[in-house]
Amino acid sequence: MAISKKEGNNMRIKKIKFLFFPCFMLAALVCNNPVVAQLSANIDSTNFKIGEEIVLKLTVETEKLVALKFPEKNLFGSLELLESHKVDTIFKSSKTLFVKKYSLIQFSPGEYTIPKLEVRVNNKILFTDSIKIKVVGVKTDPNKQNSYNAKPIFKSSKPQKKTNNWILILLAFIAAAIGLVIYLRNRRLHAELKEKEEALPPYELAKRSLFELNKTILIENLNIKLFYSELTLIFRKFLNKTIYNKSLESTSEEIVNELRALEVTGGFKLTEKTLLSLQSAMQRADMVKFAKSLPAAKTLHADLKIFENEIHNINRVLIEAEKERANKGLTENKAPLKNKIIKKQKKLVLGSILTFVSVLLISVWWFGFEKLKDVIVQNPSKALLDQRWVKSEYGAPGVFLETPVALERESKKFTSDSTSLGSTHVMFSFEKRNIPLKIILNNSFLDNKASNTNQAKVDPLEEMEEYGLNALEKIGVENLLPKRDVFISASGAKGLKTFGPANFKFPAQPENDAEFIILNFSDSLRLHQLVLLWRANDKYVNKIVERILSSVEPNKELQND
Structure with missing residues (x-):
């Protein structure tokens, strides 16, 4: 029976499939057969000395070549x-x-454990057993070691080079100073340039910025997003400084709506066509910035022209409005300047007051309130104490005395009933209305004839003391409580001292508490009396009195007599 060509081909294909099927099955069994591998870990010993090398050996036993991956990182516990x-x-x-x-x-003694380690054989992961080891210290005996004498010090024949560290430090300091100067100079120039730009009128600043931005259009690989960002920022800054102070944070739609509103309320003559062109340009800028749109070069020129025209139109309207306000005599633009001047004056006054108060408080804390008050109000007693003093002899011979000002001379006659006091009497005095102090110095000669005929002799110093007390009562001193003592000058001259409290109202003083001192000196021919009356509670006058008393000194001729 005859077989067709097509049937013959089908029989050959079936025979080929039958022969190759067992081969494919055998190959699959071989490929899927898992790899048999054994992993072991061992070390030479479990006891080691400090600093001794520990060799860890990992062994993988397989029947064929496989892909292995041993641990490479430091995964050995406390061992390094x-x-x-x-x-x-x-x-x-x-x-x-x-x-x-x-x-x-390992450099520290103790017991340590090498943890389980992971080894990858093909796609299979094997783990080692953990191993415990012990690291012990090494005992050394320095007495059993060999000792050697120290080697002598030899001087090198070559001179050592001294490192001039200060030169390096100086050079580093100079370099740092130069760098600082350059940085400060550039910073100052940048600040000056920024101030000049900010000082420009908004319209001039916008024109200059647009002119610089127009140059960038011809640059290859132009960053279009940055171009539109700069373009809209120039326009927003111009609006922010002129008619709409919220333009920097407003959206494009809000800006266009604000311009439409100003066209109605503010008289801005902007056509609807112009506003639509502006709105289209701003929307295109938003698309470039946020949607990554890329318009053509012609569009860049057209949008820049639109913003330039809008800035020009707004500036023209502002100029016309300014002229109208000037014609109507309005001074609205002067108000901000006036307010600025007033604020500046207030700040200056406030700063001056704070400075004055601070200086005043520091002065009070440092010098004290009373001393500061006396300096500010010019206390006359303090001024008298601080001025240059005068030392002079009053009488011939008389008494040396140091006073803030020279005493004035007055010639008078005694009115005392005493017969031992002569009629010749010279008085020196000091008195000022605004200073609570009186100084009186009396000089007189003894009447020896009258004293010789007087049967009951009286001490002339006591008579002079009585005269001084009476003189104080005559000028209004009350409630005198005199005490008597011996006065000895710095050179040893002796006299009679009468002192104590009293009441006397000095002009322009709040109280009448006073003190007085009367000093009397005499010899066979002359009598000298110093009377001091002052306000008790005036510390500066008390110092003046102390200094006057320390300077009282009778003439040596008077002492010799």
């Missing part, structure tokens, strides 16, 4: 990894050994 050696391959009959060595070390 010194070196990771290369993998050694050893062939034994039908088996293959892969050996990986690690050099470990």
Whole structure:
């Protein structure tokens, strides 16, 4: 029976499938047969000395070549990894050994554990057993070691080079100073340039910025997003400084709506066509910035022209409105300047007051309130104490006395009933209305004839003392409580001292508490009396009195007599 050609081909294909099917099955079994591998880890010993190398050996035993991955990181617990050696391959009959060595070390004694380590064989992961080791210290005996004498010091024949560290420090300081000067100079120039730009009128600043931006259109690889960002920012800054102070944070639609509103309320003559062109340009800028749109070069020129025209139109309207306000006599533009001047004056006054108060408080804390008050109000007693004093002799011979000002001379006659006091009497005095102090110095001669005929002799010093007390009562001193004592000058001259409290109202003083001192000196021919009356509670006058008393000194001729 005849077989067609088509049937013959089908029979041959069936025979081929029948023969190759067992081969494919065998290959699949071989490929899917898992790899048999054994992993072991060992070390030479479990006891080591400090600093001794610990060699860890990982061994993988397989029947054929496989893909291995040993641990490379420091995964050995508290032990430090010194070196990771290369993998050694050893062939034994039908088996293959892969050996990986690690050099470990530890410098502290104690017991440590090498944790389980992971080794990847093809796609299978094997783990080693953990290993415990012990690191012990090394005992040393310095007495058993060899000792050697110290070597002598030899001077080098070559001079040592001295490192001039100060030169390096100086150079570093100069370099730092130059860098600082350059930085400050550039910063100052940048600030000056920025101030000049800010000082320009908004229209001039916008024109200059648009002119600079127009140059960038011809640049290859122009960043269109940055171009539109700069373009809209120039326009927004111009609006912010002129008619709409919220333009920087407003959306494009809000700006266009604001311009429409100003066209109605503010008289801005902007046509609807112009506003639509502006709105289209701003929307195109938003598309470029946020939607990554890429307009053509002609569109860049057209949009820049639109913004330039809008800025020009708004500036023209502002100029016309300013002229109208000037014609009507309005001074609205002067109000901000006036307010600015007033604010500046207020700040200046406030700063001056704070400075004055601060200086005043510091002065009070440092000098004290009373002393500061006396300096500010010019206390006359303090001024008298601080001025240059005068030392002079009053009488011939008389008494040396140091006073803030020279005493004035007055010639008078005694009115005392005493017969021992002569009629010749010279008086020197000091008195000022605004200073609570009186100084009186009396000089007189004894009447020896009257004293010789007087049967009951009276001490002239006591008579002079009585005269001084009466003189104080005559000028209005009350409630005198005199005490008597011996006065001895710095040179040893003796006299009679009468002192005590009293009441006397000095002009322009709040109280009448006073003190007085009367000093009397005499010899066979002359009598000298110093009377001091002052306000008790005036510390400066008390110092004046102390200094006057310390300077009282009778003439040596008077002492010799």
